[in-house]
Amino acid sequence: MSGENTTVSGSGSSANPYVVDAVTNCPEVRRCLSAGWGILYNASTGVIEMDLSDDPGNNAVLRPNGLYVPTGAATVTAGCGLVGNGSASSPVRANTSTWTWPCAIDANAGRVYCDANGLLRTDPPPRMTYVEDGFTTTYADPVVPAGTNVTVRTDTLVIPNPDPCRAATVIFETEADVDFDLPVGARAAAGMGGDEMQAFINRGTAAMADVHWQMTKVQRRTIPQGQASLTENYVVSLGQGAGGATYNRIATQLRAWVFAI
Structure with missing residues (x-):
């Protein structure tokens, strides 16, 4: 059929x-x-x-025995910071330098990151800043306190952390200058932050006006990681007042060097 x-x-x-x-x-x-x-x-x-693409860089060809891609057809031309052509014998890799420091590279070298835009980034750069402030106040001759380290003045300095990523180390320097008026036999002392640093007594036969000596302290502070600033309170203290001792002026200076490295 x-x-x-x-x-x-x-x-x-x-x-x-x-x-x-x-x-x-x-x-x-x-x-x-x-x-x-x-x-x-x-x-x-x-x-x-x-159907072979005619886009630039396509090396595929059609031979009698089938489709053929020549050796090296997948290679690339490396740009700045890269070496190699992408072939099996020469893969693309970072063009690195030789580590010449005496310390171990694994424990001490910085790192490289990829940001949201596909750009390479390194660790945050070191940052430093400096802040200062000064205060001068005149007084109508109050009597120097008879006690020890009596707070008579507090000044404030706000110290910024220049690095949003790391903790900062602060070198905090403070100065104070107190002017005393000392009748014969009078006595007075001054200090900073509860630390008595100078004392005067008039052993002469005439009154002494505007007796003073500048005090200086250098201290270390730390601003923790992620904290934007540190508020430092600076205290001037007086004491040992006797014999009618008075003071008429206090001048202070606060300085901070801030390092984030």
Whole structure:
């Protein structure tokens, strides 16, 4: 029995077996074929072949024995800071320098990071700042307290941390100058932060006016990591007042050198 594009001959006996001949209807088959990415198809001729991109840098070629990509076709041209061409024998890598410091690189070297824009970044750079303030106040000759280290003045300096990432070390320097008026036999003392640093007594035969000596202290402070600033209170204290000793002026100076490294 024959059908479309098919013929059958023979009687089916062992001497005359059936023979089936089929012919493909190419126009009907071609309607089922289509092209896609990487494929070319000619519906008129029925030819199917590779579709090779003509973009610059594409080295793929079609040979009689198949698709071929030449050795080195995947290589790249390295720019600043990179070496290698991307091949198996020369992978792309960072163009690093030789570590010449005597300390261990794993424990002491900085690091490199990738930011949100795909740019390379290093550890935050060291930062430093300096702040100062000074105060001078005159007084109507109050009596020097008779006690010890009596607070008579408090000044404040706000010290900023220049680094939002790291703790800061502060060199905090303070100065004070107190002017005493000392009648004969009078006595007075002055200090900073509860530390009595100078004392005067008039052992002469005449009153002494504006007796003073500048006091200085240098201290270390730390601003913790993530803390924006440190408020430092600076106290001037007087004491040992006797014999009618008075004071008429106090001048202070506060300075801070701030390092975040």
